[in-house]
Amino acid sequence: MMAVPASASPLQHDRFMTRSRRIASSLRDLRNAASQLPDAVVLLDQEQHVRWFNHAAEDLLGLRRPKDRGVLLQQRLATSDLSDWLRDGTAEPLNDVAAPGHPDSQINVSMLPFGRRQQLLLARDISHLNRLEQVRRDFVANVSHELRTPLTVIHGYLELIDPEDVPELAPVLGEMRAQSKRMGQIVEDLLALSRLETQHQIVDERVPMAPLLATVRKEAEALSQGRHQITLESTAEADLLGSPKDLHSALSNLVSNAVRYTPTGGSIVIRWQRTPDGAVYSVSDTGFGIPASHLARLTERFYRVSSSRSRDSGGTGLGLSIVKHVLNLHQAQLRVESTPGAGSTFACHFGHARVLVPGGRDEG
Ligand code: ADP
Numbered sequence: 001m002m003a004v005p006a007s008a009s010p011l012q013h014d015r016f017m018t019r020s021r022r023i024a025s026s027l028r029d030l031r032n033a034a035s036q037l038p039d040a041v042v043l044l045d046q047e048q049h050v051r052w053f054n055h056a057a058e059d060l061l062g063l064r065r066p067k068d069r070g071v072l073l074q075q076r077l078a079t080s081d082l083s084d085w086l087r088d089g090t091a092e093p094l095n096d097v098a099a100p101g102h103p104d105s106q107i108n109v110s111m112l113p114f115g116r117r118q119q120l121l122l123a124r125d126i127s128h129l130n131r132l133e134q135v136r137r138d139f140v141a142n143v144s145h146e147l148r149t150p151l152t153v154i155h156g157y158l159e160l161i162d163p164e165d166v167p168e169l170a171p172v173l174g175e176m177r178a179q180s181k182r183m184g185q186i187v188e189d190l191l192a193l194s195r196l197e198t199q200h201q202i203v204d205e206r207v208p209m210a211p212l213l214a215t216v217r218k219e220a221e222a223l224s225q226g227r228h229q230i231t232l233e234s235t236a237e238a239d240l241l242g243s244p245k246d247l248h249s250a251l252s253n254l255v256s257n258a259v260r261y262t263p264t265g266g267s268i269v270i271r272w273q274r275t276p277d278g279a280v281y282s283v284s285d286t287g288f289g290i291p292a293s294h295l296a297r298l299t300e301r302f303y304r305v306s307s308s309r310s311r312d313s314g315g316t317g318l319g320l321s322i323v324k325h326v327l328n329l330h331q332a333q334l335r336v337e338s339t340p341g342a343g344s345t346f347a348c349h350f351g352h353a354r355v356l357v358p359g360g361r362d363e364g
Helices: 010-036 055-061 083-088 127-160 167-198 209-224 244-260 307-312 319-329
Strands: 040-044 050-053 094-099 102-114 118-125 205-207 229-234 239-242 267-275 278-285 333-339 343-351
Touching (some): 040 055, 050 055, 055 118, 102 127, 205 244, 209 244, 239 244, 244 267, 244 278, 244 343, 319 333
Parallel strands (some): 229 267
Antiparallel strands (some): 040 050, 094 102, 205 239, 267 278
């Protein structure tokens, strides 16, 4: 508590004492409130010595009172997933790591600068959210799986009916076939997404780019049916390291979108180029383009700028979600630039670790 100045009158003395009692009581309240927070809070000094922590920090981080007061946090958590992050002092939060005090729980951790060169470490238990997310993923995967067989049967029977035998039903039959095919495609895309979501690593293979680019271009030409001018500019002379099937799916999804969202007469350029950071695969079109307000949400499932345009063009609304997941698995990034009415460029940026160049470190 603060000292009363010697020159203070009795009245000033009383006021001073009342004020400092009030401040002390507020401080106690604040500390009590912080100790009851469900998130772990650790107050650290400039060198990351532990100055104070709450109950949740005991539970989630395994800190103990009083012996852990004053210890270096990085040393104390040296064997945990937090160790490297604490050592590097990165400003970026650390997401989804095992809680040192509770290995079955997952936490998100962040560090905030606080007061005079002090830091506040915050850790939040996200196990519950992860479980809910798992339930959602399982549900979508199970529903898709269950729908697959009945759809195959319906589609099979529809194919058996010859429209010439029932000419009056021919238009209806055509529509039924198209819709059952679309449903089948949605189910297959949902299953592909479920697989990609649960997969945390891929088996790396060399993916030769020349044949893959040639295939992607042929697919674009087949889909376009001569309605667009399609060009391939491949200057990278490099292959990729990753999953051939998934990369094919991502790269051809972007080309298929370019064809579907570019009116007849437009042009599409597929590029594969080296960059200072690795290599980039991009697809540019002179199509409808996308207003800037939609760009951030494009890779969400079933997000469409225009539902009718997507459906008319045979889209499932899942293509860019698949692209995003495939790129995540390859530590690559999707960047989109678009001008409404003028066209779009979808670019996949691959880092050096994924790019195999002739005579490079990984060749041979
Ligand atoms: P969809 O099956 O609907 O094409 P996607 O996930 O592939 O689903 O794309 C999401 C939405 O992004 C599309 O519905 C469309 O509105 C927009 N989009 C994607 N690619 C392009 C493009 N090249 N030009 C204009 N809009 C595009």
